[in-house]
Amino acid sequence: MSAGAVPRIHLRASADGLSHPQAQAPYYLPAGDEVRIFEACHKQGLATLLKGPTGCGKTRFVEYMAWRLGRPLVTVACHDDLSASDLLGRYVVRGGETEWRDGPLTRAVRNGALCYLDEVVEARQDTIVVIHPLADERRLLPLDKTGELIEAAPGFQLVISYNPGYQHVLKDLKPSTRQRFVVIEFDFLPAEREAEIVAHEGGIDRLGAESLVKLARRVRNLRDRGLAEAPSTRLLVATARLVAAGIPIREACRTAFVAPLSDDPTMLASIGDLLDATL
Amino acid sequence: MAEAEELLAEGALVATRFAHDLWRRHRAAPEVARLADVRERIECFVIGLRGACPTLGISSPPLQRTWLGRLLLRIPRHLNSATAQPATDGQRVLLPRELAPLANDLNALCRYRLYALAQALRIERKTHTNAPLDRLERDLFIARDGLATLTELAAEVPRLNADIAACVRASLATRPATEQLTPLEQAVEARLRSALRDALSPQRTAASVPAGHELLAEVIEAAAALRANFPGRYRGLPSAECWGELVEAGAPTLLAPAAFSREAAQRSPPRLSHLARRPTPRVASADEDDERPGMFIVKADASQTGVEDPLGLSRPLDEGAADAAELSAALSELPEARLIRAPGAVREVLLSEGRNELRAAQSPLGAPNSGGFSYPEWDYRISSYRQPGALVRESVAEVGDVGWAETVLRRHARLLHTVCESFAELRPRRSRLLRQPDGMEVDIDAYVSAFANRLAGVSWDDALYEDVRPRRRDVALLLLVDASASTDASISGRQRIIDIEKEALLVVCKALERLGDRYAAYGFSGESAAEVRVRAIKRFDEPYDIAVERRIAGLEPDGYTRLGAAVRRATGLLAREQARHRLLLIVSDGKPNDIDEYEGRYGIEDARQAIVEARLQGLHPFCLTVDRQAPEYARHIFGPTGYTLLRDAQLLPATLLELLRRLVRA
Numbered sequence: 024m025s026a027g028a029v030p031r032i033h034l035r036a037s038a039d040g041l042s043h044p045q046a047q048a049p050y051y052l053p054a055g056d057e058v059r060i061f062e063a064c065h066k067q068g069l070a071t072l073l074k075g076p077t078g079c080g081k082t083r084f085v086e087y088m089a090w091r092l093g094r095p096l097v098t099v100a101c102h103d104d105l106s107a108s109d110l111l112g113r114y115v116v117r118g119g120e121t122e123w124r125d126g127p128l129t130r131a132v133r134n135g136a137l138c139y140l141d142e143v144v145e146a147r148q149d150t151i152v153v154i155h156p157l158a159d160e161r162r163l164l165p166l167d168k169t170g171e172l173i174e175a176a177p178g179f180q181l182v183i184s185y186n187p188g189y190q191h192v193l194k195d196l197k198p199s200t201r202q203r204f205v206v207i208e209f210d211f212l213p214a215e216r217e218a219e220i221v222a223h224e225g226g227i228d229r230l231g232a233e234s235l236v237k238l239a240r241r242v243r244n245l246r247d248r249g250l251a252e253a254p255s256t257r258l259l260v261a262t263a264r265l266v267a268a269g270i271p272i273r274e275a276c277r278t279a280f281v282a283p284l285s286d287d288p289t290m291l292a293s294i295g296d297l298l299d300a301t302l
Numbered sequence: 303m304a305e306a307e308e309l310l311a312e313g314a315l316v317a318t319r320f321a322h323d324l325w326r327r328h329r330a331a332p333e334v335a336r337l338a339d340v341r342e343r344i345e346c347f348v349i350g351l352r353g354a355c356p357t358l359g360i361s362s363p364p365l366q367r368t369w370l371g372r373l374l375l376r377i378p379r380h381l382n383s384a385t386a387q388p389a390t391d392g393q394r395v396l397l398p399r400e401l402a403p404l405a406n407d408l409n410a411l412c413r414y415r416l417y418a419l420a421q422a423l424r425i426e427r428k429t430h431t432n433a434p435l436d437r438l439e440r441d442l443f444i445a446r447d448g449l450a451t452l453t454e455l456a457a458e459v460p461r462l463n464a465d466i467a468a469c470v471r472a473s474l475a476t477r478p479a480t481e482q483l484t485p486l487e488q489a490v491e492a493r494l495r496s497a498l499r500d501a502l503s504p505q506r507t508a509a510s511v512p513a514g515h516e517l518l519a520e521v522i523e524a525a526a527a528l529r530a531n532f533p534g535r536y537r538g539l540p541s542a543e544c545w546g547e548l549v550e551a552g553a554p555t556l557l558a559p560a561a562f563s564r565e566a567a568q569r570s571p572p573r574l575s576h577l578a579r580r581p582t583p584r585v586a587s588a589d590e591d592d593e594r595p596g597m598f599i600v601k602a603d604a605s606q607t608g609v610e611d612p613l614g615l616s617r618p619l620d621e622g623a624a625d626a627a628e629l630s631a632a633l634s635e636l637p638e639a640r641l642i643r644a645p646g647a648v649r650e651v652l653l654s655e656g657r658n659e660l661r662a663a664q665s666p667l668g669a670p671n672s673g674g675f676s677y678p679e680w681d682y683r684i685s686s687y688r689q690p691g692a693l694v695r696e697s698v699a700e701v702g703d704v705g706w707a708e709t710v711l712r713r714h715a716r717l718l719h720t721v722c723e724s725f726a727e728l729r730p731r732r733s734r735l736l737r738q739p740d741g742m743e744v745d746i747d748a749y750v751s752a753f754a755n756r757l758a759g760v761s762w763d764d765a766l767y768e769d770v771r772p773r774r775r776d777v778a779l780l781l782l783v784d785a786s787a788s789t790d791a792s793i794s795g796r797q798r799i800i801d802i803e804k805e806a807l808l809v810v811c812k813a814l815e816r817l818g819d820r821y822a823a824y825g826f827s828g829e830s831a832a833e834v835r836v837r838a839i840k841r842f843d844e845p846y847d848i849a850v851e852r853r854i855a856g857l858e859p860d861g862y863t864r865l866g867a868a869v870r871r872a873t874g875l876l877a878r879e880q881a882r883h884r885l886l887l888i889v890s891d892g893k894p895n896d897i898d899e900y901e902g903r904y905g906i907e908d909a910r911q912a913i914v915e916a917r918l919q920g921l922h923p924f925c926l927t928v929d930r931q932a933p934e935y936a937r938h939i940f941g942p943t944g945y946t947l948l949r950d951a952q953l954l955p956a957t958l959l960e961l962l963r964r965l966v967r968a
């Protein structure tokens with residue numbers, strides 16, 4: 024691997040269930056002034072919603088901001104079985120004694136951490152409502168079970184992410200949820216910068232990265248022609264890593280880039296045509 | 303159809319799929335490519351590289367003249383070429399109907415891609431608007447601008463360099479011989495060739511062509527200098543294929559069969575023939591339609607087939623003896639033809655692959671005022687939707703015999719039993735309901751938690767059981783059953799297709815009923831775009847009861863299969879369901895057809911588009927087809943994994959089961 028022998032884990036997990044920022048910054052290339060806006064939100068204690076297609080750097084951004092703000096980070100990947108207790112915590116029995124165990128959200132609230140709820144639409148509606156009192160100016164977390172009313176520690180910030188892809192035609196955030204958040208929109212970066220990311224993260228040279236990005240941008244043009252999801256930066260990074268591992272670039276593209284995008288033979292052929300014209 | 307064939311069908315299906323894939327991978331690019339077949343790929347290619355793609359159309363080959371015609375019109379031999387060139391009219395990319403590979407191994411698809419890209423670029427460069435009208439200036443302009451176009455293309459997509467070079471070489475090789483040319487023409491020809499050679503040379507990128515007005519000025523000056531220095535006329539020179547021609551957009555063009563009346567079509571199907579090039583309709587001049595017959599000479603003894611008069615002869619209706627092919631050949635020779643509408647049936651339909659603007663604009667497709675749901679249709683020839691498209695009328699299906707369902711269920715008792723059992727097996731693993739107030743087992747987690755809560759002195763609830771009742775799964779299913787006339791046919795001489803469909807539908811409804819999933823069933827048929835009939839057999843929020851059974855019994859074949867519109871209606875109904883997995887199951891006997899052009903490619907492409915729309919709305923469309931010929935087009939419409947061949951009513955439940963299984967697991 025060339026230049027970018029990158030530490031892929033930027034945050035160290037620890038026994039308290041929080042990831043604490045490390046000395047070295049996670050690699051993040053800003054797209055616009057999202058860093059400044061996020062910092063402002065943080066300062067004002069405003070909840071933040073990151074909106075954008077898959078693999079465009081939302082998670083990475085949160086990791087970076089946690090590092091930059093020097094706050095611990097708690098990440099929860101939401102799924103449709105996620106219950107309120109999974110977020111808040113529950114009593115457990117230990118040697119005849121009971122013990123309350125904080126859930127990830129409670130932990131973040133107590134410790135003034137960033138709490139990142141990834142793909143929040145996936146969670147059930149009745150789970151999502153528990154974040155409501157935290158997401159408005161009250162910044163409170165009522166714990167019915169323990170009878171506590173926790174005021175969020177300074178530094179706590181609620182961050183949720185949301186991919187407005189076509190899968191969620193019916194799953195959507197309720198307006199009452201949406202309107203509690205400052206929305207930061209993400210999209211794929213301009214070619215130059217995306218190439219920089221691919222070169223850095225994938226560990227390949229700039230020229231190779233540029234041609235991969237060029238291909239991706241061409242294929243993204245086909246979004247309206249029946250391509251369900253546009254090829255993401257993540258997909259490019261994965262392809263680049265194959266290249267860095269010695270797979271010829273066209274081969275890497277076919278397996279890691281073209282094939283995951285569609286099953287439709289015509290669409291695949293068309294993407295193949297663009298591949299031929301680009302690499 | 304032999305029984306043995308049936309036995310083999312399954313294996314053959316697998317085998318041919320495999321073979322198909324193999325062919326797809328290993329077949330070298332086919333010799334000759336047809337625009338109709340590669341259109342989608344070309345569009346995607348241009349969209350990918352340029353962000354958008356202008357409408358693709360067919361470019362007509364230049365007029366073919368007999369030597370007499372050439373003599374009369376003084377057309378020099380070097381302009382009498384038979385091949386269509388890529389061209390643009392400033393709006394559309396016009397490409398030849400088919401292309402062969404170039405001798406210097408540039409395959410046909412690559413040629414198409416390159417031509418399309420070059421024309422798209424010319425449209426962006428506004429070549430058509432900027433070009434001067436004087437013939438000499440125009441030819442010089444086209445060449446200089448073409449050089450600039452190719453240069454830009456090569457800079458933008460360096461990988462195409464080799465293709466461009468091959469194309470330019472081919473264009474150079476087909477320049478006209480100079481002996482017949484006047485000195486002036488020879489001088490211009492030398493200029494054109496030098497532009498082509500510039501396009502070949504590696505320093506091409508350095509060759510700077512001024513833009514817009516400067517280029518125009520340069521060309522006008524050059525033309526004047528040429529005229530001053532070389533004697534002779536300038537009759538024009540053919541353009542080079544690598545950058546193509548400029549043509550005039552003209553009025554909407556189409557030779558439309560005026561009134562394609564159904565009765566007439568049924569009485570004697572119109573003769574079909576392909577039109578090599580399409581005449582432009584000409585607006586009649588005021589005095590043209592003299593009531594008195596003019597000075598045509600119509601030979602009394604022969605039916606009139608040849609058409610010579612370019613000034614608008616309405617072809618005397620002949621005795622019907624004329625061969626459509628002959629007629630189309632004759633018509634193709636006309637530069638323009640006047641559109642004449644006459645009442646009555648159409649006897650010859652001349653197929654032309656270009657844009658059917660006129661038809662699109664004027665056809666009396668589903669009038670929106672007549673009550674029903676109007677859906678646009680996808681017209682592949684113009685790559686966009688036609689509005690208004692088809693009108694879907696929804697009604698409740700008619701009821702049939704009371705006893706039918708009972709008889710069928712008795713006959714299929716065993717099947718029903720196994721189906722219900724296997725459907726039950728489909729229940730999700732996590733159908734355990736936790737924290738129930740009552741149930742078969744103790745919910746350990748709930749118990750521990752409640753115990754801990756109690757010890758801690760906080761409230762605890764007594765929902766401590768887990769239950770294994772089937773949880774309502776998040777599946778909604780819509781069965782869309784083809785009830786067109788073709789289902790009247792019997793399969794293997796035993797049962798009619800419609801009977802197979804009906805029995806399968808009944809069994810599946812019964813089984814679904816036990817599962818408690820939300821489902822609906824609709825039948826469809828219809829006749830023409832104005833009358834697509836979708837009949838509710840069971841709506842989503844209707845319970846299954848004897849009325850539903852009777853409606854299934856009452857399904858009878860009639861009409862045609864306008865698949866796209868029916869699918870769009872079903873998509874609309876299913877998309878309203880709030881389920882996680884929504885399956886649109888189409889049971890059909892054959893390919894889309896209707897009394898109009900829906901038969902054929904138009905119908906297939908529209909159906910394909912309807913399926914794409916359904917997918918984009920998060921539905922899972924799937925087709926069970928009874929047509930053995932299906933794989934050819936079904937693959938195109940539904941995608942390689944979107945359909946399966948159904949031979950027997952018994953197989954429908956099993957296939958459905960497999961589908962649901964896939965769906966829920968996914």
Ligand SMILES: Nc1ncnc2c1ncn2[C@@H]1O[C@H](COP(=O)(O)OP(=O)(O)OP(=O)(O)O)[C@@H](O)[C@H]1O
Binds near residue numbers: 077081082220257
């Ligand atoms: N702006 C960026 N700076 C640095 N790396 C980036 C950036 N954008 C994308 N990446 C790269 O893309 C990969 C995917 O990004 P990330 O995981 O943050 O996507 P995401 O938006 O969270 O996607 P999803 O919605 O699927 O969770 C990262 O691992 C990183 O390598």
Ligand SMILES: [Mg+2]
Binds near residue numbers: 083
């Ligand atoms: Mg993420």
